[in-house]
Amino acid sequence: MAESKKTLYIDYNLCIGCESCEAVCGYLYGQPRIHMTRTSDGITVPISCHHCANPACLKACNVNAFHQDEDGAVVLDPKACVGCMVCLSVCPFAAISHSRSGPDPVAKCDLCAVRRAKGMTPACVEICPCGAILFGSPDEIEAELRQRVAEGIVQSHMHPERFGTQVGLRAMKKSVSVEGYAAGRKSDPED
Amino acid sequence: MNTMNYAFLCSAPPAPNGLKAAVVGSGPAGLSAAGWLACAGYEVHVYDKLPKAGGLLVFGIPGFRIPAKRIEDAAEKLAAEYGVRFHFCTKICTQDKVCESGDEFVQEMVSLSDLLHECAAVLICTGSWRPRRLNIPGEDLPGVYTSLEFLFPLRACKMAETRVAPPQVEGRRVAVIGAGLSAVDVAQSCLRLGAGKISMLYRKTVDDAPAGRMEIKLLRQRGVHWREQVTPIRITGEDRARKLVYTQAGVDQNGEQELDVDLVVAAIGEVPTNPFPRELRLEDISKDGQGWLQMTRFEGVFVAGDVLTGPSKIGRAILSGLRAAESLDGWIKSRDPNADAAKEADHG
Numbered sequence: 001m002a003e004s005k006k007t008l009y010i011d012y013n014l015c016i017g018c019e020s021c022e023a024v025c026g027y028l029y030g031q032p033r034i035h036m037t038r039t040s041d042g043i044t045v046p047i048s049c050h051h052c053a054n055p056a057c058l059k060a061c062n063v064n065a066f067h068q069d070e071d072g073a074v075v076l077d078p079k080a081c082v083g084c085m086v087c088l089s090v091c092p093f094a095a096i097s098h099s100r101s102g103p104d105p106v107a108k109c110d111l112c113a114v115r116r117a118k119g120m121t122p123a124c125v126e127i128c129p130c131g132a133i134l135f136g137s138p139d140e141i142e143a144e145l146r147q148r149v150a151e152g153i154v155q156s157h158m159h160p161e162r163f164g165t166q167v168g169l170r171a172m173k174k175s176v177s178v179e180g181y182a183a184g185r186k187s188d189p190e191d
Numbered sequence: 192m193n194t195m196n197y198a199f200l201c202s203a204p205p206a207p208n209g210l211k212a213a214v215v216g217s218g219p220a221g222l223s224a225a226g227w228l229a230c231a232g233y234e235v236h237v238y239d240k241l242p243k244a245g246g247l248l249v250f251g252i253p254g255f256r257i258p259a260k261r262i263e264d265a266a267e268k269l270a271a272e273y274g275v276r277f278h279f280c281t282k283i284c285t286q287d288k289v290c291e292s293g294d295e296f297v298q299e300m301v302s303l304s305d306l307l308h309e310c311a312a313v314l315i316c317t318g319s320w321r322p323r324r325l326n327i328p329g330e331d332l333p334g335v336y337t338s339l340e341f342l343f344p345l346r347a348c349k350m351a352e353t354r355v356a357p358p359q360v361e362g363r364r365v366a367v368i369g370a371g372l373s374a375v376d377v378a379q380s381c382l383r384l385g386a387g388k389i390s391m392l393y394r395k396t397v398d399d400a401p402a403g404r405m406e407i408k409l410l411r412q413r414g415v416h417w418r419e420q421v422t423p424i425r426i427t428g429e430d431r432a433r434k435l436v437y438t439q440a441g442v443d444q445n446g447e448q449e450l451d452v453d454l455v456v457a458a459i460g461e462v463p464t465n466p467f468p469r470e471l472r473l474e475d476i477s478k479d480g481q482g483w484l485q486m487t488r489f490e491g492v493f494v495a496g497d498v499l500t501g502p503s504k505i506g507r508a509i510l511s512g513l514r515a516a517e518s519l520d521g522w523i524k525s526r527d528p529n530a531d532a533a534k535e536a537d538h539g
Contacts, residue, residue, distance in 0.1 A: 016256045019506025020219070024199065027513050036506075042403015118202045126199035129219075129248055129257045129505065131192050144192060 005072030007051045008111060008122060009141045011148070014132040017044030021124035021133060025109075028123055030101045033109040046133075048124075049074060049095040049109040057087035057096060073111040078104035111135070195265035197226030198273050207274075208232030210523060213310040215239075215283045215466070218246025219505045220496025220512035221316035222266065227516035229273035236310065237275060240282040240297045241347075246318055248505065250293065250346045251339060253376050255383070259346070283315075283466055293320065293343060295355055303467060303492070312491040312519045315471070316512060319461040319497040325368065329426030330457075338373040338458035345380060360384040363453035366435050367391045368423055370400035370407060374458035378410050389414070390450060392421040392437065426455055463498045473499055484518035485511070493519045 019036050026032035034048040055074045058066040065080035066087070076087075076096075083105025088096045099107040112122040120126075125135040134141050198204075212228050214221045217239040228235045243249060244266035249259045269275040280298040283306060306313050322337030324330060336358060344355040365386045367377050370393040381389050389410075393400060396419045397407050411417050420440035424447060427434045435450045442448075465473055471487045473494060485493050495515035496508040 016252075017504075019504045020509050021506070023506035023510040024513070027510055038403070039405070041405035041408070042400070043405045044403075115202075120199070120202050121193065123199050125193060126196040127223075127509065129195060129262060131195070131258070131261055135193070 004070065004137070005053075006111070006135060006137055007072060007141070008048060008109070008125070009134040009145075010046055010048065011132045011134065011145065012045065013148075014130045015046060016130055016132075017046075018129060019044070020127045020129060021046055021048075024123040024127045028112070029107070031097070031099060031107050033095075033097070033107055034124055035095075035097070047094060049091075050093055051109075051111065056090040056092065060086050060090040062086060069110075069113070071111065071116060073113065073116075074108075075110045075113060076106060076108050078106070081106050194268055195261050197222045197265055197269055198229050200227060201230035204273050205230060205232045207234060210234065211236065211310040212519065212523075213238065213306045213313045214316060215306075215313065216246060216316035216318055216496070216498075217241075217244040217266065217277065218316060218318050218496060218508065219248055220318070220508040220515075221246065221314070222269070223509040223512035224314050224316060224495055224516040224519075225269060225275050226273070227513050228520070229269060229275050231516075231520055233520075235269075235273075235275045236278060238278045238281045238283055238301065238306075240280065241293050242279045242296050244277060244279075250343050251373070251376075253342065253380055254346070255379070256376070293347075296347075303470075307489075307491060311523050312493065314493045314495060314512075314515055314519055315466065315487075315498060316494070316496045316508075316515075317464050317466050317498045318508075319502045320464040321462050322457070323460045323462055325423060325457045325459065327423055327425050329428065329432065332426055332428055332432045333430070334428070334432035334453060335426055335455045336457070338369070338377050338456060339461060341377055341454075341456045341458075342373070342380065345384075358454060360386045360454065362387045364388040364451055365390070365454045365456060366450055366452045367456045367458055369393065369458035369460070370395075370397075370402055371458060371460065372402050372406075373460075374456075375402045375406045375410065377456045377458050378415050382410075382413055382415070388416065390416040390418060390452075392418045392423065392435075392450075394420065394422060396420060426452075461497075461502050463501055465494075465498055483522045485515040486518065486522060491519075491522070493522075 021034050022032045022036045025034050034046050036044050037047050038044045051072060051074045058074060062084060063080050063082055065077050067075055069075050096106060096108045099105055121135050125133045134144055210233050212233045212235055214225050214235060214237045217237050221237060222244065225235045225237050241250060245262040248257055248262050270277060280296050282297045282300050283303055284300045320339065322339050341358055344357045347355045348357045360381050361384055363386055365381045367374050378389055378391055397404055400407050407417060418439060421437050424436045424438060426432050427436060432452055432455050435452050435455055436447050438447055465471060475488055476485060476494060485495055487494060493515045495511040497503060499511060500507065
């Protein structure tokens with residue numbers, strides 16, 4: 001399983017909180033399994049299952065309703081589930097929810113099992129306008145993230161005036177540093 | 192990285208169902224609907240007044256938030272693999288005058304009745320492109336922009352078009368009115384373009400800012416001057432905007448204050464751009480009750496996205512587009528049960 005394991009990775013550096021992922025998930029499954037959550041400071045963050053290699057939900061479940069499928073997705077068997085929600089209380093990512101529609105007591109991401117069976121990737125990955133949701137093996141995800149960081153490092157070396165002292169993804173996203181802005185521009189009003 | 196895929200509902204292009212559908216507007220709602228319809232076997236024609244697909248994803252939201260190339264590739268995928276035909280620089284109209292951002296690019300006009308004649312159904316996803324106005328004196332002076340008037344040329348001028356001139360920002364003093372996501376985008380763009388001084392003015396407090404406290408805090412860290420509980424009174428200047436006069440609650444009761452400015456950008460929201468306001472009254476559409484979901488009082492004309500709901504988030508527009516496409520398909524199939532042959536074998 002380790003060889004073929006695939007997972008979902010959300011690159012929060014690139015996410016703009018647009019809710020596209022939640023929308024298509026909700027369209028497909030009635031109740032979204034990826035949850036846009038607004039922080040007290042007003043940043044909207046998607047919360048979803050990490051499909052952990054060592055899932056706390058799987059261990060804590062009283063009725064062994066969870067299993068890991070051949071791709072490594074942590075999948076819940078709704079027929080076995082009794083709806084005790086111990087999984088939600090142990091999940092470090094609050095990725096499991098009470099089902100608000102349908103007969104199953106609990107809803108969670110299964111990496112779009114029905115779609116994977118047809119050779120498709122999870123819908124949220126396909127619709128994200130920012131490329132912030134990655135689906136693949138840990139190797140593939142690591143390679144993509146390193147690629148992104150490398151691009152950021154090169155950009156910040158090429159354009160230190162725009163990126164200041166920050167490197168990598170943070171620099172690409174934030175782009176204008178306080179120092180650079182203050183030193184370069186503030187003291188020369190035009191007229 | 193994967194290519195973005197609006198036709199995400201099917202694993203491969205389906206067999207054609209012999210029906211034509213038109214989508215007006217290629218923003219998130221229009222592209223999602225086009226993807227849905229393509230997966231159901233329709234010959235989809237997408238019309239847009241701009242020279243590229245994406246709508247506000249490409250022409251409103253800055254590229255450092257959404258990479259324009261990713262949207263371009265997604266539209267290209269729809270065209271190349273799913274046979275979706277894009278008709279750019281084309282506006283669907285009645286006799287009414289054109290008057291919004293983006294009309295600079297229009298080369299061809301097609302009437303709604305022609306479209307309805309050629310296609311089994313039409314879906315209107317024209318978004319919210321008409322900016323709300325401040326309604327204060329001096330608003331029409333040169334140097335006063337709405338958020339879309341400001342952001343659109345920044346994006347559009349990169350397409351080697353000479354029709355639009357981007358606002359000159361470097362070294363200038365900019366006042367941004369509003370604290371929503373487009374106000375933040377304007378301020379961020381000004382930072383990137385090297386504005387001399389950026390002030391952000393908002394009628395309520397930072398806790399009420401629709402963009403959230405964190406975005407405002409980050410802008411302030413980068414040197415943006417934040418003024419809250421501010422009411423703009425007028426913009427003055429002989430030839431162009433030079434001063435913004437405002438009052439601020441709690442600072443000096445009834446006292447007017449002045450801010451020296453070169454540019455004023457009013458980012459106080461947009462209103463839906465229904466292309467046929469007299470014929471298609473959007474308030475008549477039942478949002479989820481009776482009749483076909485999102486169908487207008489004209490048989491076969493549907494609406495989706497911001498034009499129906501007012502400005503919202505990308506996800507809401509996508510969902511609206513998908514639901515409207517499903518409703519449109521249901522309406523067509525209900526009239527002609529024989530058209531069902533290739534129906535969405537892969538949907539699910």
